Amino acid sequence: MDERRETSGDVAVERSIQLSADPSLVWQHVTEGELLSTWMEGSVEIEPRAGGVISMTEPGGATYTGVVDELDPGRRLQWEWRSEDGMPARVEIEIEPLESGTRLTIRETLLHQQVFETPPQRFLRTDSPHLPDVESSARIHTVAVA
């Protein structure tokens, strides 16, 4: 038996939304800091390349910093980030062209191995009600292989 312990379990949040805008415009909105800042809750700076830095400063002053670790132009972007005192997470963004418009899928996964090293105190506060017209799912599933 393989003694290696697989850590394939995910605690993740996934959201998928259909937009009437073209994929190229949606792509711009997820890779350009100025445009990201219009819809993320804060001022975003991003170097849109693998290894590039991403940071976000919320209106309240809280900051998130991370690194872009995958970028497939027009289709897929992935980064890892954490707030100053929050939990580390991976964010994956996928863009899929539709007959008319674009499907945008966002998945944020808790990076549990790193969580072990730094106990969480706070992460991504929210205070507004759930918005009903976004297709969403929260997935918690675990596969442990001893």
Place this chain on the structure above:
Amino acid sequence: MVTHEVFAALADPTRLEVLTRLAREGPATATDLAAKLPVSRQAVTKHLAALDSVALVERHRTGREVRYSFHPDPLVAVVSWVESVGHQWDKRLERLRQELE
């Protein structure tokens, strides 16, 4: 502790049953639990140790007896993360929709 390990600890059906019984029926010893489950006391003790390692149970010693109780905090923390991150993305995507349309 907010981790995958919390959920890994629940992946075993017997362990989940042990935890469910503690949550539903209140504190119990390994012997109490073994009497209600088709597994040995030793097996129950092992499952309780696994649950203890991720803080899903609390141990209370009275004399020679060790009683275990359900401790939901790790589950609450994970659910809270899922809820808050989910709401954050709901708000962001709604703003993006308004921005684009």
